Amino acid sequence: MTDKPEKLIDKKGLRLDGRKPDELRPIKIEVGVISNADGSAYIEQGKNKVLAGVYGPREVHPKHLALPDRMVLKCRYHMAPFSVQERKSPAPSRREIELSKVIRESLEPAIFVEYYPRTMVDIFVEVLQADGGTRCASITAAALALADAGIPMRDIVVACAAGKAGDTIVLDLMDEEDKYGTADVPVALMPNLNAVTLLQMDGILSYDEFESAVNLAIEGCKKIYTMQKEAIRRKYASAKEEGEE
Numbered sequence: 001m002t003d004k005p006e007k008l009i010d011k012k013g014l015r016l017d018g019r020k021p022d023e024l025r026p027i028k029i030e031v032g033v034i035s036n037a038d039g040s041a042y043i044e045q046g047k048n049k050v051l052a053g054v055y056g057p058r059e060v061h062p063k064h065l066a067l068p069d070r071m072v073l074k075c076r077y078h079m080a081p082f083s084v085q086e087r088k089s090p091a092p093s094r095r096e097i098e099l100s101k102v103i104r105e106s107l108e109p110a111i112f113v114e115y116y117p118r119t120m121v122d123i124f125v126e127v128l129q130a131d132g133g134t135r136c137a138s139i140t141a142a143a144l145a146l147a148d149a150g151i152p153m154r155d156i157v158v159a160c161a162a163g164k165a166g167d168t169i170v171l172d173l174m175d176e177e178d179k180y181g182t183a184d185v186p187v188a189l190m191p192n193l194n195a196v197t198l199l200q201m202d203g204i205l206s207y208d209e210f211e212s213a214v215n216l217a218i219e220g221c222k223k224i225y226t227m228q229k230e231a232i233r234r235k236y237a238s239a240k241e242e243g244e245e
């Protein structure tokens with residue numbers, strides 16, 4: 001584990017990695033990266049590296065789990081043993097089981113689950129490298145993988161956290177800010193419907209600080225949403241070019 005830094009915010013108001021309080025980490029997104037999946041996406045957000053694959057709609061196994069009026073949505077969030085400094089056991093931890101549920105519940109409101117009764121859609125999220133905010137990066141990538149799989153959705157879902165480091169409200173916390181900061185507020189948003197599908201808080205904030213953190217996280221989500229759209233367009237532009245060749 002990294003040592004506790006002396007200060008999370010320096011005299012100039014900058015963070016440990018030189019970011020301003022309202023700045024996102026550098027983000028790279030690619031859609032359609034696993035040819036064996038029905039849909040997939042990869043995101044790098046700072047030092048986070050997350051891969052999402054979607055399979056389905058397909059037959060439900062075991063069959064008795066099938067629902068007569070809607071699809072079954074399943075999600076598995078998993079951190080690779082080499083994704084963090086101290087080796088993580090490959091077995092699912094309590095945290096991973098909880099995050100799998102949190103990610104599924106953030107995505108489910110966007111999906112027309114009633115279009116595919118008696119089927120199942122699986123979302124697999126593999127965290128290859130973790131540096132704080134992996135649940136948000138996972139939601140952003142998994143939503144793109146669902147779109148790439150052609151699953152009908154009301155809107156895309158995009159996620160970003162804000163929180164408090166030192167005395168400052170900051171956007172997109174990295175690992176040290178997450179561990180040694182005062183609070184972390186992950187938010188997932190359907191940007192066109194302007195509806196929040198995930199709101200969590202870890203730590204302590206005053207009412208006003210909480211409001212600022214939520215608003216800042218929503219601003220972050222909107223910026224990442226433009227990158228999601230560009231990533232989808234790139235995938236279809238290259239598919240079109242390949243078709244024309």
Ligand code: UDP
Nearest residue numbers: 084085088130131132133134135136175178
């Ligand atoms: N982490 C770790 N080992 C673990 C689980 C988490 O080092 O077994 C780190 C990892 O960098 C992760 C961060 O702690 O991103 C924060 O984890 P948290 O549970 O707050 O979820 P996240 O912020 O990734 O959504």
